[in-house]
Amino acid sequence: MSCRAGKKLFQWSRVKSSTEEIVKQLTVPLREHAEPILTLTPEQKREAVRLKIQEIEHTKGQPPFFDMFMREHTYLRISLTEKCNFRCLYCMPAEGVPLKPKDKMLSNSEVLRLVKLFAAHGVDKVRLTGGEPTIRKDIVHIVEGISSTPGIKEVGITTNGLVLQRFLPQLRDAGLTKINISIDSLDREKFAKMTRRDGFDKVWKAIELARGYYPKVKLNVVVLKHQNENEVVDFVNLTKDRNLDVRFIEFMPFGGNEFKNDNFIGYREMLNLIVDKYGDGVIRLSDSPNDTTKAYKIDGFQGQFGFITSMSDHFCNTCNRLRITADGNLKVCLHGNSEVSLRDRIRCGDSDEQLSEVIQKAVNNKKARHAVFRNGRSEEPAKSSNDSYRGLTPVTSASSILVHLPSSSLYHSHLHSSRHFFISQIRCFSTTYSVSSITHLLTHVDNNGNAKQVDVSQKDTSTRTAVARGTIILTAEISRQISENTIKKGDVLTVAKIASILGAKQVANLIPLCHPIRLDFVDTVFNHDIENSKLHCISTARCSGNTGVEMEALTACTIALLTVYDMCKAISQKMMLTNIYLVHKSGGKTTYTIDNENQI
Numbered sequence: 001m002s003c004r005a006g007k008k009l010f011q012w013s014r015v016k017s018s019t020e021e022i023v024k025q026l027t028v029p030l031r032e033h034a035e036p037i038l039t040l041t042p043e044q045k046r047e048a049v050r051l052k053i054q055e056i057e058h059t060k061g062q063p064p065f066f067d068m069f070m071r072e073h074t075y076l077r078i079s080l081t082e083k084c085n086f087r088c089l090y091c092m093p094a095e096g097v098p099l100k101p102k103d104k105m106l107s108n109s110e111v112l113r114l115v116k117l118f119a120a121h122g123v124d125k126v127r128l129t130g131g132e133p134t135i136r137k138d139i140v141h142i143v144e145g146i147s148s149t150p151g152i153k154e155v156g157i158t159t160n161g162l163v164l165q166r167f168l169p170q171l172r173d174a175g176l177t178k179i180n181i182s183i184d185s186l187d188r189e190k191f192a193k194m195t196r197r198d199g200f201d202k203v204w205k206a207i208e209l210a211r212g213y214y215p216k217v218k219l220n221v222v223v224l225k226h227q228n229e230n231e232v233v234d235f236v237n238l239t240k241d242r243n244l245d246v247r248f249i250e251f252m253p254f255g256g257n258e259f260k261n262d263n264f265i266g267y268r269e270m271l272n273l274i275v276d277k278y279g280d281g282v283i284r285l286s287d288s289p290n291d292t293t294k295a296y297k298i299d300g301f302q303g304q305f306g307f308i309t310s311m312s313d314h315f316c317n318t319c320n321r322l323r324i325t326a327d328g329n330l331k332v333c334l335h336g337n338s339e340v341s342l343r344d345r346i347r348c349g350d351s352d353e354q355l356s357e358v359i360q361k362a363v364n365n366k367k368a369r370h371a372v373f374r375n376g377r378s379e380e381p382a383k384s385s386n387d388s389y390r391g392l393t394p395v396t397s398a399s400s401i402l403v404h405l406p407s408s409s410l411y412h413s414h415l416h417s418s419r420h421f422f423i424s425q426i427r428c429f430s431t432t433y434s435v436s437s438i439t440h441l442l443t444h445v446d447n448n449g450n451a452k453q454v455d456v457s458q459k460d461t462s463t464r465t466a467v468a469r470g471t472i473i474l475t476a477e478i479s480r481q482i483s484e485n486t487i488k489k490g491d492v493l494t495v496a497k498i499a500s501i502l503g504a505k506q507v508a509n510l511i512p513l514c515h516p517i518r519l520d521f522v523d524t525v526f527n528h529d530i531e532n533s534k535l536h537c538i539s540t541a542r543c544s545g546n547t548g549v550e551m552e553a554l555t556a557c558t559i560a561l562l563t564v565y566d567m568c569k570a571i572s573q574k575m576m577l578t579n580i581y582l583v584h585k586s587g588g589k590t591t592y593t594i595d596n597e598n599q600i
């Protein structure tokens with residue numbers, strides 16, 4: 001979801017003001033739009049559809065990367081290098097990590113190709129990280145390339161700040177929009193102990209410089225017990241008259257770090273320390289939809305602070321992140337072990353379409369939440385029913401889920417392997433037109449009552465898009481079998497999607513006075529309301545031409561629904577196609593968007 005909620009202040013009314021009471025009130029979840037699409041109000045759904053249409057138009061039709069939990073991935077984190085000039089206690093061993101050869105790293109042009117591809121699929125935010133990203137010599141060029149990629153609205157960097165002063169002006173000029181700087185201690189000696197390097201002065205100067213360039217600079221502070229926990233309030237004090245957003249990060253276990261439970265301090269405990277000092281002055285701010293941070297501020301302070309609570313209260317249900325490692329592996333989850341090499345696919349000469357297919361497949365396997373940590377080791381969460389978590393429900397048991405099916409040539413191989421592939425047969429019946437006294441008003445009938453086609457040769461060429469929607473009411477048994485993909489005839493939704501594309505291409509042959517159109521794009525997605533045994537279908541058609549594609553979208557949608565009927569009728573014929581209508585049309589002289597679907 002790409003709803004953008006504005007940040008607004010929120011102050012709790014309090015009866016008692018003991019630290020414990022205040023912390024209790026302040027830790028109530030306050031995340032807007034945190035739930036997946038199934039709990040949206042009709043108004044929000046309409047807005048979501050409108051945004052989706054806008055987005056599809058903007059991205060020239062590449063479908064966004066949705067996972068099986070309806071999470072749309074719009075944020076790409078790219079690690080530019082494995083190297084680092086620090087050795088933070090919680091991140092790297094003193095001797096550093098084993099480095100792969102340079103030729104295994106993604107090159108500048110490979111990074112930019114991937115960004116372009118992800119942007120075409122709706123990614124609008126990229127963050128560069130590492131290792132230490134400023135070690136990469138071509139960092140300014142990379143930022144420049146990313147910021148000028150169509151569709152990218154934000155380019156951020158997360159850095160330890162050691163050499164940032166050198167690059168900051170160029171980075172800003174290259175289009176860097178956001179900066180997060182890590183600093184774990186305000187005490188020079190402790191800083192050196194935690195990073196195993198003496199760099200405090202340079203990092204602090206970089207922070208001051210960045211504040212001059214950016215309206216808000218985020219500071220990342222990993223808090224470790226017995227190390228820097230006693231500095232939490234000092235960090236909050238920095239926000240008094242500085243445009244800083246200090247984020248306290250819970251220590252997370254990673255493969256290489258030495259995670260010890262003794263070092264862990266949860267966010268409630270940190271908040272306690274702050275409330276002890278500021279009492280009622282602590283204000284909870286509302287969080288943006290995909291924020292990792294629970295945001296707060298002290299009343300009257302210029303800046304704010306927050307907690308990244310990956311361990312004690314994870315935020316996986318709103319996850320919109322994908323990441324690429326420095327050597328070009330796609331990771332769909334920070335804590336997941338599965339990776340797929342995009343670098344190898346690029347170097348084997350894969351087309352963008354093939355890469356998209358690989359990415360979508362990986363995204364389909366993304367778990368509902370991150371791995372469970374036991375004894376400092378991460379274990380993948382179990383699949384299927386255990387994946388259901390905090391309102392996130394996989395397709396197999398969802399009450400309503402948008403099933404996204406990527407469009408690509410690889411479908412064909414997938415389909416060939418499916419046992420039954422039926423293209424529903426459309427019969428075109430000959431039609432008798434009755435001539436009425438108002439034939440002269442009809443554009444498709446001449447004065448003698450003969451059918452005539454409209455001459456569109458003088459109309460302007462423009463990009464035309466149409467979106468149609470329809471529903472098939474199923475039986476409960478059919479609904480269940482579709483959701484579990486156990487229908488005997490084969491993979492219903494995949495076949496229906498392909499049939500819808502073939503159907504759209506046939507419009508000029510099926511509907512007597514329609515013009516043949518050179519279609520640029522057709523896509524169909526499904527929204528399966530399993531509980532209510534309804535399958536909604538949304539079809540989009542686009543062309544660049546002098547007449548519209550509404551009929552193509554409507555036909556695509558209808559054929560998809562008919563195909564579902566055909567694939568399932570052996571189980572029961574008690575199904576009904578209903579509510580097929582045009583949701584949106586743009587290009588040409590008029591734009592139309594249905595403003596109240598309930599009226600249809």
Ligand SMILES: Nc1nc2c(ncn2[C@@H]2O[C@H](COP(=O)(O)OP(=O)(O)OP(=O)(O)O)[C@@H](O)[C@H]2O)c(=O)[nH]1
Pocket residue numbers: 127129156158178180218220249252291292308310321334370
């Ligand atoms: N669980 C989890 N934690 C993450 C993820 N990305 C970042 N984090 C945590 O957030 C901390 C800060 O990350 P940053 O690199 O500053 O990125 P960010 O917070 O996503 O950045 P913005 O929201 O764009 O400001 C990291 O140290 C992690 O602890 C993620 O995908 N999953």
Ligand SMILES: C[S@@+](CC[C@H](N)C(=O)[O-])C[C@H]1O[C@@H](n2cnc3c(N)ncnc32)[C@H](O)[C@@H]1O
Pocket residue numbers: 084090091129130131132133158159160180181182220221222249250251252253254257
């Ligand atoms: C891996 S670093 C890479 C970017 C850069 N080198 C830096 O330190 O900002 C990104 C962020 O992850 C945080 N981080 C690293 N190891 C962590 C851990 N074990 N638990 C929580 N956060 C961690 C760092 O503090 C930093 O804010």
Ligand code: SF4
Pocket residue numbers: 084085086087088091092130131132160182
């Ligand atoms: S947290 Fe960043 S600065 Fe520290 S060792 Fe890891 S990569 Fe380097």
Ligand code: SF4
Pocket residue numbers: 314315316317319320321332333334335336367368369370371
């Ligand atoms: S742990 Fe994985 S699923 Fe959870 S927020 Fe991070 S990347 Fe997303």
